[in-house]
Amino acid sequence: MSVFKYEKDTDGIVTVTMDMTGSVNAMNKEYEQAMEDTLAKLESEEGLAGVVIASAKKVFFAGADLNVLLATREEDKPWFMQWLTEMKSQLRRLEKLPVPVVAAINGAALGGGFELALACNYRIAYDHKSVQLGLPEVTLGLLPGGGGIVRMVNLLGLETALPFLLDGKKIAPAAALNQGIIDATVARLDELIPTAKAYILAHVKNPQAALQPWDRDGFSIPGGSASSPNLAQLLAMAPVMVQQKTRGLLPAPEEILNCAVEAARLDFETALRIESRGLTYLVATPEAKNMMTTFFFQMTKVNSGLSRPKGIAVNTVKKVGILGAGMMGQGIANVCAMAGISVVIKAQSLASAEKAKAYTEALLAKRVAQGRMQDADKTTIVDLITPTTRLEDFQGCDLIIETVYEDMDTKKNLTAAAESYLGEGGIWATNTSTLPIAKLAEASARPENFIGIHFFSPADKMPLIEIICGAKTSDETLAKAFDFAKQLKKTPIVVNDSLGFFSSRTFITYLDEGIRLLAEGVHPVKIDNLGKQLGMPLGPLAIHDEISLELNKKVLDSWNDMGLVDIWGERDTMRQILDTLVNQYQRCGKYKDGGFYDYKEGGGKEVWPQLLALYYKQETAINDQDIKDRLLFRPVIESLKCLQSGVLRTAAEGNIGSIMGIGAPTHTGGFIQFVNTYGLAKFIERCEQLSTAFGERFQAPAIVADKLNANEWIL
Secondary structure (H helix, E strand, C coil): CCCEEEEECCCCEEEEEECCCCCCCCECHHHHHHHHHHHHHHHHCCCCCEEEEEECCCCCECCECHHHHHHCCHHHHHHHHHHHHHHHHHHHHHHCCCCCEEEEECCCEECHHHHHHHCCCEEEEECCCCCCEECHHHHHCCCCCCCHHHHHHHHHCHHHHHHHHHHCCEECHHHHHHHCCCCEEECCHHHHHHHHHHHHHHCCCCHHHHCCHHHCCCCCCCCCCCCCHHHHHHHHHHHHHHHHHHCCCCHHHHHHHHHHHHHCCCCHHHHHHHHHHHHHHHHCCHHHHHHHHHHHHHHHHHHCCCCCCCCCCCCCCCEEEEECCCHHHHHHHHHHHHCCCEEEEECCCHHHHHHHHHHHHHHHHHHHHCCCCCHHHHHHHHCCEEEECCHHHHCCEEEEEECCCCCHHHHHHHHHHHHHHEEEEEEEEECCCCCCHHHHHHHCCCHHHEEEEEECCCCCCCCEEEEEECCCCCHHHHHHHHHHHHHCCCEEEEEECCCCCCHHHHHHHHHHHHHHHHHCCCCHHHHHHHHHHCCCCCCHHHHHHHHCHHHHHHHHHHHHHCCCCCCCCCCHHHHHHHHHHHHHCCCCECCCCECCEEECCCCCEEECHHHHHHHCCCCCCCCHHHHHHHHHHHHHHHHHHHHHHCCECCHHHHHHHHHHHHCCCHHHCCCCHHHHHHCHHHHHHHHHHHHHHHCHHHCCCHHHHHHHHCCCCCC
């Protein structure tokens, strides 16, 4: 039986319903043969009035098989280019049929799926939240290679098409209709194919309806070709803007821009070949391998419950208690209320608790003012938050989250005081970012119900949650914490207990190395600039200022006071410099008199002059590549140690966590995936060089040699 169902009705309309093997329709060998057979039949069909392309799956079409793309190597490029040419030839034949071809889009059409739709003369989509449209290939280090760039430029014009191509944004049917990338929507699924057929019947005698705009006589690209004076400023500024955004670390946006400009300059067929060459180049790059591995394959595994215990029913939190109404508490309250969860937030004063509620009200008021939310919906969400000063109001909570300052005794006292108010089967969570769960759980009467749920700041915006299991945390508690994260539409990674867990313990190595470079005499601006050149959001010293030098000092002091073992090498340099700046000079951070930098009222910053007098040595000579490698290899090595010791349960969670929680450079695919495409042998060799020159902290963990000997990637 063909995987493309072919049905011709009495009006001469053929409906081709894609129903391929597996859960989705995808652009693979099965598709190629099915499309070839279908096109041959359509091209010879007598009395053909039109064609409807439909799907029997929930997803209209999922695009190219990423397993094939991931496996494509440098030596495979000739084959890959030929495959692209043949696939695009099929789409070209589809759009050149002498009758109208209509895409009946019932589900998501992203990447190759939307490229298939673009090759149809008319596009109708089911107007439902499950339907997303767009070309997100750039987020995987690729470009739309099935004609997506060329057709979007010809359809919308260069200026309008570029944001869809460079940002990879996914949009809903209503927005797509407004933007002109689809032609109609339907309110009900059962209206989709009848509406498509009605369009064909209404245009069956109109030969223009069977022609794509770019195949009609006298066609010109909306907004003008690349030589148009109207586009001169865009063409001058676009490369600069792309460079600023990518810092030269991501080849895909630059290649997309090049192909889009060529599509606005050259004839249609030549532009298609340029686009194919662009994807053939990108598919073999390490950046694409990293991004496909992490952002598609590993992200899919993590979100589908990679570390969630099996066989435990899904749990829904209905009432959550939050201890602490500071920035973190109010952010968690907001995201819980937005998920429809009833929230009780406790602070020492009612004014503080009410301020936390007001935070959500202010955010939603902006949405109402922008027309993005109804006032009644705002009121419903805000009313879910109850400010209080009474522990008794936590009675019956499914979950209580403690968000107070990183002090062991304070957190333990709150656990002892409030844990009894949990409802039956309720769990207790600490939002600690550094303190061991096992030690905190010592204050719990039910340590099996105690877990770490680490939100990243700001909690209502950051997409990641780090779930930390203590020695006695039960599988049921872990499953409930995982389900809670998914209820909030967050991505959960699950790690085991350790000082600093995975994220904080790894992130602090980047901050530590920045301070070590400062102590060695490197100019602070150079340190931070090279950190940004790596692809980190900020340089290490600037991050210290953002977090607060005072807070970082307190964290290190608390670790020392608890007598906890130093897990990543001596911290004397970091502690000494923080002590000097905080205690001697009252340099506590950006929001309290400045830190490494002075901050101007109108924005901008400059190095605190005394910092140069204290540490800068003009004679220090460390080359830029060594500085960049030191800043990158420290968190990479720490991530490997976490995987090797079992703090990380999987490499996938390390990669997702490092990108979404720590800000690892996107092109690396995460700190662990970076090693795979850097090359395991090369990584060990570079670690030896750094270790010899700068210290034992750069020695490669044994897991790298183990994987090298086994001829395996670290996955």
